[in-house]
Amino acid sequence: MSDIDMPAARRLADITARIAHAASLAGRKPDEIELIAISKTHEAVDIAPLIAAGQVSFGENRVQEAEGKWPGLLRDKPVKLHLVGQLQSNKAKEAVALFDAIHSIDRPSLIEAVAKAMDAAGKRPDCFIQVNIGEEDQKGGCAIADLPAILKQARDAGLPAIGLMAVPPLDVEPAPYFALLAKLAKRHGLAALSMGMSADFETAVMLGATHVRVGTALFGQRG
Numbered sequence: 206m207s208d209i210d211m212p213a214a215r216r217l218a219d220i221t222a223r224i225a226h227a228a229s230l231a232g233r234k235p236d237e238i239e240l241i242a243i244s245k246t247h248e249a250v251d252i253a254p255l256i257a258a259g260q261v262s263f264g265e266n267r268v269q270e271a272e273g274k275w276p277g278l279l280r281d282k283p284v285k286l287h288l289v290g291q292l293q294s295n296k297a298k299e300a301v302a303l304f305d306a307i308h309s310i311d312r313p314s315l316i317e318a319v320a321k322a323m324d325a326a327g328k329r330p331d332c333f334i335q336v337n338i339g340e341e342d343q344k345g346g347c348a349i350a351d352l353p354a355i356l357k358q359a360r361d362a363g364l365p366a367i368g369l370m371a372v373p374p375l376d377v378e379p380a381p382y383f384a385l386l387a388k389l390a391k392r393h394g395l396a397a398l399s400m401g402m403s404a405d406f407e408t409a410v411m412l413g414a415t416h417v418r419v420g421t422a423l424f425g426q427r428g
């Protein structure tokens with residue numbers, strides 16, 4: 206491994222160790238938690254060292270950016286790509302083609318578009334229903350009250366709905382929101398929980414996260 210690769214490998218080892226520690230505090234096994242390296246805005250040259258260090262799961266939040274970056278890049282390696290940002294219905298086809306998991310399923314029109322794209326492609330990426338857990342204006346995710354109907358629609362349409370995803374409100378203690386999301390997932394028989402980012406992934410792991418989405422702590426500040 207070259208010197209240039211070391212910082213990324215070290216950051217990855219540090220985050221992995223912190224996840225393992227948080228898991229052990231909660232009596233969980235570290236391998237129950239998938240670390241998704243959020244590589245939005247970062248170039249191939251920054252991503253390659255993490256892949257070389259063994260990182261498998263990466264997340265992007267814009268279909269177009271990911272399409273430009275990933276197909277040419279590094280897909281000979283066993284990389285798993287997650288879409289974590291809001292998805293427009295008119296990009297459903299591209300999203301289904303490129304991603305292995307979609308974390309932002311949150312409304313009837315999008316479920317219809319994604320189901321149609323999955324049927325056409327014969328490919329069914331894992332889906333998370335995004336919940337607007339802080340009931341904020343201008344935030345992606347379905348209202349908590351709408352979750353049962355959205356989930357039923359997704360299941361009826363053949364989307365593999367494996368779990369819930371949320372981004373809690375900024376600048377407030379996230380733990381109550383993580384706990385609420387975990388409770389909702391349990392109530393609906395969903396095993397996967399996509400929650401926790403650079404500032405709070407350890408809290409999320411202690412409260413049951415199965416997928417943490419870490420950008421800044423792995424790549425440094427976005428430009």
Ligand SMILES: *Cc1c(COP(=O)(O)O)cnc(C)c1O
Nearest residue numbers: 243266289402403418419420421
């Ligand atoms: C950017 C982003 C992240 C990563 O955030 P960091 O604070 O950089 O770790 C996680 N989830 C979503 C949905 C994002 O858009």
